[in-house]
Amino acid sequence: MSSGSDKRQRSHQSLIRWTDEEWANVSGKADKAGLAVAAFARAASVGDPGPRAQRRPPADHRVLRQILGEIGRIGNNINQLARARNSGDEVNRSDIAEGIRACLDIRNVIYEALGKNPGPNTGPEP
Secondary structure (H helix, E strand, O other): OOOHHHHOOOOOOOOOOOOHHHHHHHHHHHHHHOOOHHHHHHHHHHOOOOOOOOOOOOOOHHHHHHHHHHHHHHHHHHHHHHHHHHOOOOOOHHHHHHHHHHHHHHHHHHHHHHOOOOOOOOOOOO
């Protein structure tokens, strides 16, 4: 009985050493092409990334930074709500609704980065 690794047709491997600058360059190009670095290197050297290479949507770093900012803002809001509740203060429902809307905003930005349609927002009314 043959296992999955016995069926592999590629029996040779190579090691490429990269400087930090070279790695940033090649991994950035691979990311823009939507390929893993190995598949990108194979495509660049022999013209074909291989039958098992899976295309990935390239990362949009602007959108990812926006997502990180939103996550930080939501974390700060949750911390303030928890601090207020733990000190015995009443927590405003509109503050909770704002946090939920912010989560929906992050969801929408992630969908945008993936090139997908998020559908309608079903967040709470203020």
